[in-house]
Each structure stands twice: as C-alpha cells, then as structure tokens.
Amino acid sequence: MANEQEKEAAARESLKFVKDGQVVGLGTGSTVKYFIDLLGEQVKKGLRVRGIPSSDRSREQAERLGIPLTTFDECQEIDVTVDGADEVDPELRLIKGGGGALLREKIVASASKQVVIIADETKRVRVLGKFGLPVEVVKFAQAVVRKKIEALGARVSLRRNGDGLFLSDENNYIFDCHFGEIGDPDGLARQLSDMPGVVEHGLFIGMASVVLVAKGSEIVELRRGR
Numbered sequence: 001m002a003n004e005q006e007k008e009a010a011a012r013e014s015l016k017f018v019k020d021g022q023v024v025g026l027g028t029g030s031t032v033k034y035f036i037d038l039l040g041e042q043v044k045k046g047l048r049v050r051g052i053p054s055s056d057r058s059r060e061q062a063e064r065l066g067i068p069l070t071t072f073d074e075c076q077e078i079d080v081t082v083d084g085a086d087e088v089d090p091e092l093r094l095i096k097g098g099g100g101a102l103l104r105e106k107i108v109a110s111a112s113k114q115v116v117i118i119a120d121e122t123k124r125v126r127v128l129g130k131f132g133l134p135v136e137v138v139k140f141a142q143a144v145v146r147k148k149i150e151a152l153g154a155r156v157s158l159r160r161n162g163d164g165l166f167l168s169d170e171n172n173y174i175f176d177c178h179f180g181e182i183g184d185p186d187g188l189a190r191q192l193s194d195m196p197g198v199v200e201h202g203l204f205i206g207m208a209s210v211v212l213v214a215k216g217s218e219i220v221e222l223r224r225g226r
Contacts, residue, residue, distance in 0.1 A: 006120035006214035011035035013212050013219045014082045017116050020048050023075050025108040026062055027083025028055040028101040031118050035082050040065030052078055054108045055101035056169050072111070081112040086131045086202070088123050088211050092224045093185050097134030097202030100159070100168050106200055106207075114209045121215040128185050132176035134159075134202040141197025142173050148195055152188070154179045172199050 011034035018024055018039065026036055036058060043049065043066060050070040053059035062069055083105055087095040094117065096102050109115045133154075137145045146156050154177040159166040166174055182188055189203040211222040 003120055003122065006216070007031040007118075008034045009217070009219060010118035010120065010212045010214040011038055011082075013214075014116050014118050015039070015042065017080050017082070017114065017210075018042075018047075018049065019079070022049050022079035023070065023077070024049045024051050025078045025081025025083070025112050025115075026051045026053040026058045026067075027081060027108070028058050028105060029084035029099045031084040031120070032058065032082060033061065035118060036061050036065065036067070040067055043067050050075070052108060054083065054104040055099070057099075057101075076111060078108065078112040080114045080116060081108055082116045082118060083109065085117050085119050085123055085204075085211075087125045087128050088117065088119060088208075088213070088222075089125055089128050089185075092117075092208040092211055092222060093128060094204040094208060095128050095131050095133055095202050096204050097136070097174070098131065100134070100166060100174055102134050102202045103136050103168060103170055103172070103200040106204060109204065109207045115207050117208045117211040119211065119213050121213055124213060127181045127183070128203075129179050129182040132157075132178045133182070135175045135177055135192060136168055136170075136172045136199040136201070137175060137197050138199060139173055142175075145195055145197040146175060149175065149177055149192070152179070152191065170199070
C-alpha cells in the first residue's frame with residue numbers, strides 16, 4: 001500500500017509541470033495511471049490540454065476520463081511528457097518497457113521539450129541492469145537477434161502473457177534481456193540500435209529532464225549533474 005501511495009504522490013507532484021494549453025505526452029504504466037487519473041480531474045476543472053498517449057492502454061484510460069487527445073499527424077511537438085521507469089540510475093539513464101510500450105514511449109519522449117519521469121524509491125539503482133532490459137524485435141528476425149544479444153552476454157527470454165506470446169501495440173515481439181549490471185549503458189544502447197531487426201530497446205539515455213522520486217512522504221527531484 002505504501003508503494004502505491006508513493007506512486008500517487010509522485011504523479012501528483014508531476015502536475016506542476018503541466019500548464020494550460022499544452023500538448024502532453026501520456027506515458028504508460030502503473031505509476032502513470034495515477035497521473036492520467038489526476039490529469040483527468042484537472043481537465044474536468046477546466047484545464048485545457050491535448051494528450052498524445054504512448055500506448056493503447058493509456059489512450060483508452062484518457063478517453064474514459066474525457067481528456068482531449070491529438071496525434072502526431074496533427075502535432076509533431078509535445079510540451080511535456082510524464083512517464084514512468086523500471087530503473088533510474090544517478091545519471092538519469094533509464095530502463096523502460098516493462099509494460100511493453102517502449103517503442104511508442106521513446107517516440108513520444110523524443111518529440112518532447114520536457115520529459116518528467118515519476119517513480120517510487122524502489123526504481124532508483126546505482127547501476128542499471130537488475131531489471132531485464134526489454135528489446136522490441138520484428139518477428140521475422142527474432143531468432144537472429146536473439147543469438148546476437150546472447151553473444152553480448154545476456155540471458156534472453158521471449159516475453160509471454162497468459163494467452164501465449166506477448167505482442168506490442170505495433171505487433172512486434174519483446175525480448176527481456178538479463179545482462180546483470182550494465183557497465184556501459186551508452187555502448188550497449190548503440191550495439192542494440194545497430195542490430196537489424198531490433199525495432200527499439202528500453203535504454204532511455206539523455207531523455208529524462210527531471211525525475212520525481214517518492215520516498216515515504218517526501219518527493220525527491222533529481223536532475224542530471226546534481
């Protein structure tokens with residue numbers, strides 16, 4: 001319960017970054033679900049925003065709450081995105097994709113002037129890698145890509161759900177890649193990006209503007225270089 005309270009507290013704090021008239025990127029995940037709920041409350045009170053969701057789940061939630069939505073066809077720049085993370089290191093490098101939305105999340109983040117990450121204290125790590133790194137791959141290439149990632153030292157599993165193989169919103173497979181401690185996240189990100197068949201990976205480097213971490217009743221605001 002305390003963990004859920006921390007998630008909600010971080011989400012509530014992130015509202016201060018959202019201004020009237022903005023285009024807002026809507027992330028995905030258990031912490032961001034609180035943010036979208038809270039944003040819906042503000043919209044009902046008169047806040048004027050347009051949202052660009054990073055997943056079908058977030059889009060459906062926003063629609064239920066009456067949050068106006070737009071698309072990249074109409075608007076190619078986002079004022080602020082609020083999203084979660086599976087891990088955050090001291091340089092504000094992230095692992096994301098535990099919910100399977102890493103591709104759209106990274107596209108949304110890349111189009112944003114400001115990216116606000118919300119998390120509870122359990123997501124802070126000294127070194128990335130305890131959480132398995134999600135990698136989204138096209139079906140045609142999955143066997144080849146798996147062999148290449150295993151050659152980098154990872155234990156690789158193809159993500160499944162209750163009905164069989166997990167498919168992303170873009171209908172791709174996701175590998176969960178367990179490297180252990182990732183000593184060089186920047187180098188690994190480049191290696192994965194260079195692999196034909198890899199659509200996207202869950203290393204988000206240089207994308208977070210600020211991270212809001214809830215620890216008990218306290219909100220810690222982290223920025224790079226502090």
